[in-house]
Amino acid sequence: MSPHFEPITGRYLHLDLLGKPHRLYVEEAGSGIPLLCLHTAGSDARQYRGVMNDARVTSNFRVIAFDMPWHGKSSPPAGWQDTEYELGSRDYVRMVVEVADALGLERPVAMGCSIGGRIVLHLAHEHPDRFRALIGLESAAHTEPYYDLSWLNRPDVHGGMVCAGVVSGLVAPTAPSEGRWETLWHYMQSGPGVFKGDLHFYMIDGDIRHRVDEIDIKKCPLYLLTGEYDYSCTAEGTLDIAKRTGAPATIMKGLGHFPMSEDPEKFVGYLLPVLDKIRGL
Amino acid sequence: MLDVIASLVNADTALVRRGRFVNTTFLIAIGEADTLFRVQDGRIVNVAPGPFITPDYSFALRATRDVWEKFWQPLPPPGFTDVFALVKQKLMRVEGDLHPFMSNLLYFKDVIASPRQKTSKAGAR
Numbered sequence: 001m002s003p004h005f006e007p008i009t010g011r012y013l014h015l016d017l018l019g020k021p022h023r024l025y026v027e028e029a030g031s032g033i034p035l036l037c038l039h040t041a042g043s044d045a046r047q048y049r050g051v052m053n054d055a056r057v058t059s060n061f062r063v064i065a066f067d068m069p070w071h072g073k074s075s076p077p078a079g080w081q082d083t084e085y086e087l088g089s090r091d092y093v094r095m096v097v098e099v100a101d102a103l104g105l106e107r108p109v110a111m112g113c114s115i116g117g118r119i120v121l122h123l124a125h126e127h128p129d130r131f132r133a134l135i136g137l138e139s140a141a142h143t144e145p146y147y148d149l150s151w152l153n154r155p156d157v158h159g160g161m162v163c164a165g166v167v168s169g170l171v172a173p174t175a176p177s178e179g180r181w182e183t184l185w186h187y188m189q190s191g192p193g194v195f196k197g198d199l200h201f202y203m204i205d206g207d208i209r210h211r212v213d214e215i216d217i218k219k220c221p222l223y224l225l226t227g228e229y230d231y232s233c234t235a236e237g238t239l240d241i242a243k244r245t246g247a248p249a250t251i252m253k254g255l256g257h258f259p260m261s262e263d264p265e266k267f268v269g270y271l272l273p274v275l276d277k278i279r280g281l
Numbered sequence: 282m283l284d285v286i287a288s289l290v291n292a293d294t295a296l297v298r299r300g301r302f303v304n305t306t307f308l309i310a311i312g313e314a315d316t317l318f319r320v321q322d323g324r325i326v327n328v329a330p331g332p333f334i335t336p337d338y339s340f341a342l343r344a345t346r347d348v349w350e351k352f353w354q355p356l357p358p359p360g361f362t363d364v365f366a367l368v369k370q371k372l373m374r375v376e377g378d379l380h381p382f383m384s385n386l387l388y389f390k391d392v393i394a395s396p397r398q399k400t401s402k403a404g405a406r
Contacts, residue, residue: 146369148379157384165386169363173356229359231366 030058038116042195044072050264085197128220140237160188170257227255
């Protein structure tokens with residue numbers, strides 16, 4: 001292989017976020033309509049590298065993905081050592097809006113997966129004027145806890161291994177081995193308690209079932225894409241949102257809970273028709 | 282189906298390595314039929330079919346035969362691909378001292394799913 005650089009660039013953004021100074025790692029590639037990508041719980045923006053390296057996407061979209069505070073190469077806020085990380089709905093909504101503002105993005109498209117797929121529902125409900133369109137990957141209005149979350153952060157269990165172990169079955173059984181293990185590697189690198197803290201939003205605080213009917217897709221178009229093998233955000237859960245909001249939904253064959261990282265090529269095949277629609281808005 | 286687990290696991294050097302710190306006995310229940318698996322340093326060293334009067338094990342996975350058979354298909358249908366998928370749908374019960382299971386989850390998931398390799402080969406013939 002001849003050495004080469006990918007077209008992705010990464011930088012550190014300093015900003016006040018949720019009232020505190022933060023240092024966020026932000027990657028981007030491409031030019032055109034800003035497409036702000038939100039990663040899953042306990043992972044980071046590397047999940048979108050397949051999308052960022054796909055010229056079919058980047059020829060028309062400026063794809064931007066940031067590591068949330070505590071995740072990837074973004075730092076936790078100073079004083080973190082004496083706190084327990086817990087993501088709440090209000091902070092998560094504010095974070096996305098404040099990062100978009102700090103980056104000077106004018107009515108970007110936001111695309112999020114899992115917790116990101118949930119927060120786009122909150123954004124659709126609370127801030128439809130701020131976004132050109134929203135794309136929910138693996139979106140469900142709520143997911144009940146189905147195992148004891150305390151296993152994810154205790155000193156006698158390897159945090160990276162248990163987090164990867166918990167999510168491993170969410171990858172489609174048909175996913176390429178490299179994509180599967182790259183996805184799990186990201187989980188193995190999460191800081192202690194970060195995945196668990198994100199799941200506070202996913203399984204407890206971020207429940208939006210009672211407000212889904214109030215989402216108006218005429219104010220901000222919403223598109224839903226969910227992998228057929230996802231048993232956490234199920235096809236049924238996504239189709240329920242589609243039914244209640246009128247948002248178009250596609251169940252993606254041969255994909256699981258992490259479509260953009262487990263099989264980027266296949267995922268982009270599903271994403272492109274959505275992006276074409278957004279370009280025509 | 283359970284009779285193939287030991288040979289498949291023990292022949293998989295990468296899987297044995299992943300489980301090299303595992304020393305425990307766990308139970309798989311297919312309906313009412315219990316089987317005990319003794320694991321030593323990642324290798325399955327004994328498989329004991331029940332019934333038992335006083336079975337001694339750390340954790341147990343219990344599901345009906347129908348559920349296990351779907352789970353062990355070479356390409357299981359959505360909802361049957363993973364132990365946690367079954368647990369979420371209340372089709373499987375995982376009980377007992379879960380510490381060995383949760384602290385070696387990637388190992389045990391592949392051990393438990395190993396019969397899929399056998400069904401895959403049988404299907405190809």
